[in-house]
Amino acid sequence: MQEIVRGRAFVLGDDVDTDQIVPACHLVYSLTDPTEKRLYGKYALSGVPMDQSGLPQGGIPFVHEGSDTSEYSIVVGGKNFGCGSSREHAPFALRQAGVEAVVAEFYARIFFRNSVNGGYLIPYETPQRLVERIKTGDEVEISMAENSLLNLTTGESFALRPLGDIRPILEAGDVFAYARQQNMIK
Amino acid sequence: MAMTMTEKILARHAGRDRVEPGDNIWVTADVLMTHDVCGPGTIGVFNEHFGPEAKVWDRQGVVIIPDHYIFTEDEKARRNVDILREFVKAQDLPYFYDPGTRSYRGVCHVALPHEGHARPGEVLFGTDSHTCTHGAFGEFATGIGNTDAGLVMGTGKLWVKVPPTMRFVFEGELPPYLMAKDLILHVIGDIGVDGATYRAIEFAGDTVRALSIDERMTLCNMAIEAGGKNGIIAADDKTRAYVADRTSVSGTKTEYEEATNDPDAKFLSEKTYRTAQLExxxxxxxxxxxxxxxxxxxxxxxxxxxxxxxxxxxxxxxxxxxxxxxxxxxxxxxxxxxxxxxxxxxxxxxxxxxxxxxxxxxxxxxxxxxxxxxxxxxxxxxxxxxxxxxxxxxxxxxxxxxxxxxxxxxxxxxxxxxxxxxxxxxxxxxxxxxxx
Incomplete structure (x- = not known):
């Protein structure tokens, strides 16, 4: 896990559910086949209603037609990010598209767990709502050491909640690597 | 130290005398359920981390119920069911409900108790968010992802954060124009889709006790729609009769240890509805x-x-x-x-x-x-x-x-x-x- 995550932000609203993150008709693809799994990147966030995609006026595609990765590597959300189904395909799809971190006010618990235990992305919580403070396309930088987010486009800086207990799991790589480090499994 | 039903079940499965909300503990699973959408991914994680020769932690504990994409010509969906078939054969698993055969059942959350895999006091993990349905049988049941399920498949263990309990009590007779679906939509509407995030939801009261097993399942099923980790209803004679019938017909484990709230158990919140006043x-x-x-x-x-x-x-x-x-x-x-x-x-x-x-x-x-x-x-x-x-x-x-x-x-x-x-x-x- 690197100490600095830097990239362009993609902004969404509240209650972004896992059907929006990856619609159920796409859950049939292999999660291991190197070619097929790229389809998850192609369809990441494809269920978000167009008028909410990238807010505030919407209409911004997360992944361009014909591509399977996104130009945005940090997703900014509001409350209850990742609610709904338990599909691990959701954080997997975001990762496939190139997302390294999500910052949201708080998460639905299964999405949060899947993100950490599968080691797909860093789910940071924000004490302050950032949806209105960051615009899609802004260049932002997350400092893991300082638990802060700097909006390089506007110069504004925001505190992030320390990762706490999940940090060693993310640092190990995933829950298996962590459990081995801790001698919980062989 | 008094505990709720949920706390008691988790403490027991962690080998502890007591737990408190917020504790992160490793618990032992009784049953792991998966289906055609998340089963292949779970098997992939299991094979990757435990090796091609590894065996599941407990053959009797793994229940595989394909149900999502069954009557479709989609080739990838059909391939996913084939992956399950191959795994079941290699692992010699007894509880697989194979589409296109006489053992096919259908939707996992309705089939699972009917096939005798739901018992009071147990811990059930499932790779589907609606696994919380099975709290209707007085057990701790929650949805997990593929990685967590792969870990359970190999070790029978998973870490969980002990949730505090929000208690919803429904009092009085259920009018004929209302169903359990109305009750749970009232709860979700009142607390919001994130109102129970990281929490257990207990349903109680004489309205709930009078509900059929089917209707109790509807209540617990939608706990996740308020963000809940699990829904739960205390076992009673109706539960015991249903479980005794289904486990004996199916030849699954019949014994279990029930859990009940201690008299002075602490709840995060308690709200009472007069059922007849609801619409x-x-x-x-x-x-x-x-x-x-x-x-x-x-x-x-x-x-x-x-x-x-x-x-x-x-x-x-x-x-x-x-x-x-x-x-x-x-x-x-x-x-x-x-x-x-x-x-x-x-x-x-x-x-x-x-x-x-x-x-x-x-x-x-x-x-x-x-x-x-x-x-x-x-x-x-x-x-x-x-x-x-x-x-x-x-x-x-x-x-x-x-x-x-x-x-x-x-x-x-x-x-x-x-x-x-x-x-x-x-x-x-x-x-x-x-x-x-």
């Missing part, structure tokens, strides 16, 4: 917490009704719908999807006014599909009942997120089977009291 409600598009009394949105034009899923496709749900539809004809296309093969059989054996449910639905000009998850979550384009354009659906399912049932242009109202059937008769949202 039939819907959740408006596009969120399960957008509660409205049916009478406040009555007359809203709809184009389709869908009665099915783990939430609203059980025997009790179809009996309710048949009571409204008997002798009438639907005004809009109406899809009937029994959750399981057992429920499908009950369409013939269960009677309302002396006629079978199947005859009532057929005469009402409903379309009856084969048992599976079908259009509850959209699925491949050839899925029965899936939306493809700007349909406005009244559905007995659990989620009305944008595009949940297929098309981004469609809109879904969540309702009880009574409200759904009443609305089918007129092509507009209709209060079931107008048809009873």
């Amino acid at each position: 039939p409600v819907v959740a408006q598009p596009h969120s399960p917490d957008r509660k409205s009394r049916v009478r406040d949105v009555a007359g809203t034009r709809i184009s389709r009704v869908y009665i099915g899923s783990c939430t609203g496709g059980k025997i009790a749900d179809f009996i309710a719908a048949a009571q409204i539809l008997d002798g009438r004809k639907v005004e809009v296309e109406t899809f009937i999807v029994p959750a399981t093969v057992h429920v499908d059989e009950a369409l013939d054996s269960e009677k309302v006014n002396g006629r079978s449910l199947r005859d009532i639905f057929a005469d009402a000009e409903c379309q009856i599909g084969p048992p599976s998850c079908a259009a509850c979550l959209g699925g491949p384009p050839d899925t029965f009942g899936r939306t493809h354009s700007n349909e406005v659906v009244v559905s007995t399912t659990n989620r009305n997120f944008p595009a949940r049932m297929g098309s981004k242009d469609s809109a879904v109202y969540l309702a009880s089977p009574l409200t759904a059937a009443a609305s089918a008769l007129h092509g507009v949202l209709t209060d079931p009291r107008d048809e009873m």
Whole structure:
């Protein structure tokens, strides 16, 4: 896990559910086949209603037609990010598209767990709502050491909640690597 | 130190005398359930981390119920079921309900207790968010992802954070125009889709005790729609009789240790509803917490009704719908999807006014599909009942997120089977009291 995550932000609203993150008709693809799994990147966030995609006026595609990765590597959300189904395909799809971190006010618990235990992305919580403070396309930088987010486009800086207990799991790589480090499994 | 039911079950499975909300503990699973959408990924994680020769932690503990994408020509969906078949064969697993064979059952959450895998006091993990359904049997049951499930498959263990409990008490007799679906939509509407995030939800009170097993399952099923980690209802004689019957018929484990709230157990919150004062409600598009009394949105034009899923496709749900539809004809296309093969059989054996449910639905000009998850979550384009354009659906399912049932242009109202059937008769949202 690197100490600095830097990239362009993609902004969404509240209650972004896992059907929006990856619609159920796409859950049939292999999660291991190197070619097929790229389809998850192609369809990441494809269920978000167009008028909410990238807010505030919407209409911004997360992944361009014909591509399977996104130009945005940090997703900014509001409350209850990742609610709904338990599909691990959701954080997997975001990762496939190139997302390294999500910052949201708080998460639905299964999405949060899947993100950490599968080691797909860093789910940071924000004490302050950032949806209105960051615009899609802004260049932002997350400092893991300082638990802060700097909006390089506007110069504004925001505190992030320390990762706490999940940090060693993310640092190990995933829950298996962590459990081995801790001698919980062989 | 007094504990709630949920705390007690988790403490027991962690080998501890006591736990408190917020504790992170490793617990031992009794059952791990998976299906065709998340099973292949879980097996992939298991093989990657435990090696090709590894065996699952407990053959009797792994229950595999394909149900999501069954009646489809989609090749990748069919391949996923083949991956399950291969794994079951290699691991010699006894509990696999294979599509296209006599052992096929249908929707995992309705099949699992019917096949004798739900018992009070146990810990059940499932790779489906609606695994919380099985709290209806007084057990701790919650949904997990593939990575967590792979770990459980190999070790039988998983870490969990002990949730505090929000308690909802329903007092008084349930009026005939209300169903468990109305009760849970009231709760979700009152606390919001994130109102129980990281929390257990207990349902109690004499209304709940009087509910059938099917209806208790509906209550617990939608705990996740408020963000809940688990829903739970204390076991009683009804639970014991059901579990004794289903485990003995299925030849599964019959013994279990129940858990109850200590008398001075602490709850995060406790709210009491006078059941008779509640009204039939819907959740408006596009969120399960957008509660409205049916009478406040009555007359809203709809184009389709869908009665099915783990939430609203059980025997009790179809009996309710048949009571409204008997002798009438639907005004809009109406899809009937029994959750399981057992429920499908009950369409013939269960009677309302002396006629079978199947005859009532057929005469009402409903379309009856084969048992599976079908259009509850959209699925491949050839899925029965899936939306493809700007349909406005009244559905007995659990989620009305944008595009949940297929098309981004469609809109879904969540309702009880009574409200759904009443609305089918007129092509507009209709209060079931107008048809009873």
